Amino acid sequence: MERSKDVAAVKRVFGEPIQQGDVIVVPVARIAQGGGGGQGTKAGEKGEEGGGSGGGFGFSAAPAGVYVIKDGDAQWRPAIDVNRIVIGGQIVAVVLLLTLRTIFKKRGRKR
Template sequence: MDIKELLEQSKDAVTVRRVFGEPIRHGDVLVVPVARVAQGGGAGHGQGRDGKGEEIGSGGGGGFGYSATPAGVFVIKDGEVRWRPAVDVNRIVLGGQLVGLALVLTIRTIFKKWHRRR
């Protein structure tokens, strides 16, 4: 795969449709889903040489990838647009665990200092 081919495939993968989903109409309400999209890619080519400086082979490769996570929705009703963010429960749980761990370590440190003073 050469670099031009990789770039063409990458352009096709990242479109507005990846960020804004198909609008959903329910009665007089229009909902437009929105996602966070990130992409990355790379390519390379190289040649191998032996100890005498003679070429013994060459190769190349490349690739790209992207990810999308829900960000929320735009709700359009009666000409008024409202943003409703998506709630990531996993992030909330992880944050709670980190706060709990910090609390436990702080309490442990306080008890150790208190115990040494006695």
């Protein structure tokens, strides 16, 4: 558990600033972490011993964007996740096709 604190440190969210001329770029990541554990000991009816244990920890990080600092002015530039855009478009297309199919089925029954 002590090591998990380091995983979510500020240095993991904000990367090292990159300076190019008079422009400073600070990369930012979106992080998530979680953990859990369990234990169980229930003896059976015939005297069998029960048992059990468990634990786990997870961590994920994804780019969120960058802060661009120029002439004392900071601007946020979000990272664009093309995969989410494509999946969102596919979901909209499927819903549209299912809706059109339902409309055409109802029109066909009326005739």
